[in-house]
Amino acid sequence: MAPTDPTPRPAPAAANQRREDVLDALGRRIVAGDLPAGAVLTLESVDASYGVSRSVSREAVQVLGAMGLITSRRRVGITVSPRSAWNVFDPRLIRWRLDGDERDEQLQTLSELRAGFEPAAAGLAALRATPEQAAAMAAAVSDMTVQARAQDLEAYLEADQRFHATMLVASGNEMYGALAGLVDEVLAGRTHHDLMPADPNPEAIEWHAEVARAVRRGEPAEAEAAMRRIIAEAADAQARMAAYDAARPAPGAAPDPETEPSAE
Amino acid sequence: MAPTDPTPRPAPAAANQRREDVLDALGRRIVAGDLPAGAVLTLESVDASYGVSRSVSREAVQVLGAMGLITSRRRVGITVSPRSAWNVFDPRLIRWRLDGDERDEQLQTLSELRAGFEPAAAGLAALRATPEQAAAMAAAVSDMTVQARAQDLEAYLEADQRFHATMLVASGNEMYGALAGLVDEVLAGRTHHDLMPADPNPEAIEWHAEVARAVRRGEPAEAEAAMRRIIAEAADAQARMAAYDAARPAPGAAPDPETEPSAE
DNA sequence: GATCTTCAAAGATCAGATTTATTGCCGTCC
DNA sequence: GGACGGCAATAAATCTGATCTTTGAAGATC
Incomplete structure (x- = not known):
């Protein structure tokens, strides 16, 4: 950086x-x-x-x-x-792997892990979040909406990370809270690896709002279900973007501005 | 010296x-x-x-x-x-907390975590387990059945741990695999804390068998659902036993044999 | 009263010496 | 011929004393 x-x-x-x-x-x-x-x-x-x-x-x-x-x-x-x-949960180790050749494998591993625990954490958050935490989640969703409209992917990422981190802490389980950094990495990896559409799926944002709502109202089943949809959509979008990228020159080394169609 | x-x-x-x-x-x-x-x-x-x-x-x-x-x-x-x-996933730290005054809180935290990730891991295992791993899971279930019948809680625990560890490794995700030790602790804590009925619920064992079957057949949804039932039953049994124990003298310090009814 | 200077405390690093556990080897014994 | 036991080399583990560097805080200056 x-x-x-x-x-x-x-x-x-x-x-x-x-x-x-x-x-x-x-x-x-x-x-x-x-x-x-x-x-x-x-x-x-x-x-x-x-x-x-x-x-x-x-x-x-x-x-x-x-x-x-x-x-x-x-x-x-x-x-x-x-x-x-290896203590594969050690943050330092995760960072090393993300910085190295194993980046993609590590991101895949982390994504799968996230798919497992985030819905459960959302359910707990619905039972335990303080009003302040619920409000912070709603605010993050609001920022996501704004930044998506502005097509500012970086700002969108920040709001997205804030949403998930707040939710994980609000779960009231410190181990879920400790996984926030890991989710940050997954989300950042998606954005910075061209695995994210230029304008985020409005449906996905709506599901984030649904989670925030369910947390505020204390409805664990709804929160969990909405979070599950978020994860599924993310996997889906990622797969689609990967297929899309695969059909075009690799953007990794020298991103020739000429070949970039419109979104940027 | x-x-x-x-x-x-x-x-x-x-x-x-x-x-x-x-x-x-x-x-x-x-x-x-x-x-x-x-x-x-x-x-x-x-x-x-x-x-x-x-x-x-x-x-x-x-x-x-x-x-x-x-x-x-x-x-x-x-x-x-x-x-x-704190790096709350550090095995050493977890052990210290389990050995100290925080034992119950730590077990609760770990249980919640387990509830989140084990169903997901079971789903992955159904997609990726080798025939050997599937067989090992089936063998563990078989041992669980035998030991439950023999009312040998320690041997039952060992088979149970083996089942879950095999499943987690079979998920093909090393981070799930690394959580095996954590599940071991949860299961052991349940057994050694009088939170486990003397003869395990036959339904629970059947659900383990169901997971093993689903893994063998490569049916992720079924594996995940059955694992979810296992977790729910465990939480349920634990709550029941806790209520049961609470109504009787604490077995922690000096377990007076007189007050122990029959199960042991 | 605010800023600057000086000082000392405490970790960070170095370097040399000493202790201790291992392991591979070799000789002896059965 | 193979197993057991002692021997010596090796590399980590530990101790020790010294020096360097950073930094919080007291004191000086304006």
Whole structure:
């Protein structure tokens, strides 16, 4: 984000810089498969190749161990663990995978997960949301409508994310609330991957409104059903857009403005 | 330095003993609320109170930071983070909460979560399970039937856990698969907390069989519906047992055998 | 009273030494 | 020939003391 950012600010969180760097680099290498399961390193090789002291490399390795990416054994070294041992819900790990080659697979995985839990969370929200939360959801829907009309996809995305995050927190279950970041990623991925029509489906927005209404009125079954429709529509729209994109030159590398028809 | 320790074997998994001890102790204190959000410690106080060197306390703190339990800032020290910042999906954190005073709340939270995702996972499993996985699910159901008849709750629990874990892995979505441990805890908590009737509901077992059948035949809607019934029945049975238990002396502390009627 | 400067506290990092558990190897014994 | 037991090398785990860097707050300046 903001690649050409000349921020004079010393960055918001540059606390333990080196450890973070090493952690990030190692984590991404593992996630990318550059260090496959079973690969072995030594602490010495780590601090040598990153030019840091043992303290730093050690702490990075500890955190990777806590995430389940590696195990460390005496006399053997640091062994990369099989994927089945990974804490796939760790936000850092999710980010690494979204930034890497596995982006599409990870988004697919997250979408499927979302399909499972969001309707249930909507049902709970209908039972537990405070009036303020219900109002915030309604406000988010209103913003979605406005931004859809303005064809401002970014602003639409923001409102959409706000809607879902508010709903998840309103479920009163902290674990659903903790999944808000994950839904953010799914929604953002859809928008930024050309898997979203230029003007969002009005029906989809109406269903969001329906969820907000059901939450306000305390009708769990209705909230759940409407959320289920939202998910189904999203999957459907995504499939349609993917088919549409597949029939045209890949927009990934150099999006030639000439080939873009109208929506933008 | 093994003062009065005659242990012949050095324990199966005593890798980084000290770090793990400090991590565990600190984590549990935070989870228990002994160190509330906003509380501040210094590294020095940590290694002083646990009698370890800076390296050890520092690494423990790093891991806690990665879990979102604390943040560390220069000149300030180590600050306990509010619960909203915690990585509530971290297995270690879940275990701490299950072992502490919050056990019931955590189980409730996990149960709600499970209600959301398990039906969806069952649907996916119906689309993706290998014949071996489908067979394993059927075998687990068969074991459940046998153990229910034998009134062996522990063995029943094991088969039940095996059924759900297999189904989650068979969903083909690694994030669902990673939730198997969580479901294990929910099921175990139910059994070990006297929230489970001495002989399991035959209907519940039949629904498990239905899921297994639907998975084998590749019928997602049926699998999902049957799983939904399982969840609903579990919630129902649990509520009934809780009401039943509430009407009798708490079995927690000293289970007086006299007051136990028949089922055991 | 607001801004600037200085200082000290506390983590971050480094570096060297020491301890301890593992593992592969080798020799011995059955 | 294979199993058991001791040996030594190895790499992590831990300790320790020192230095660097950031930053909150007290004090000085206007």
